[in-house]
Amino acid sequence: MIAQVADTTEPRRLALTALAAAPSGALNTAWAEWADKPEFRAVRGPETGLVMMRGRAGGGGAPFNLGEATVSRATIKLETGEIGHGYCLGRDLEKARLIAVFDALFQRDPQRVETQLLVPLRTIATAHDLKKREETAATKVDFFTMVRGDN
Template structure:
């Protein structure tokens, strides 16, 4: 596999994980229940932990520690040998496990297309629609301020 192909795979996996992390566990579970799942076992039981959230002054200045955030993580091993990892903000063990299962399935030739078309793509469409609705609601409350220049010199 060439470096470009590896980079493309990595970018696809990153995008899929972002969609899964921003989706609800019930939505992911509903999408997966319609599929025939491969034999798998939990490699790392879901667990909670903390991560340090970092920020930058002005977006590009010196980094600083903003605070800690709770995360859940899990790992799943498919019978074919692929290992999937799932991380999500909060304490949702089931969501972390479902994300790990999707990640492992997306790495297989047999399930990659099905996971993309049956799970990731519908969740992405729903996420974009929700974001557009929220943007429209926010834009409706926008107030444009302008200054009036007095004619005195």
């Protein structure tokens, strides 16, 4: 009989997505307010590099190199042994380091990170997205054709 193992990949992926999309200020504030900050050491970085972005014509055509994007990354290890990784677009090294710290904390105590950090970050992201949609909808133009009666 094969034992069922809980899949922790998806919750962690969603957490990292929320962390990478979060504004730097929100992560800095969350870290400043975090009680009982753990000791950690840098394993790699933080450092900045380039990644190649790929595209597909029409979404399904042959892939092609679109261009390069600047990415920051960091890896840390908590004193309790959890290793966290952080990646974000741009040159914000502190953001990459904080993402790595919160990733490691998520592995140790996912419920606390979810309630104290990720829920507020997702609320901010949802509000920002809604505002952007409203601004976009305000610029919508409806095109119509008037039919002339001479046909």
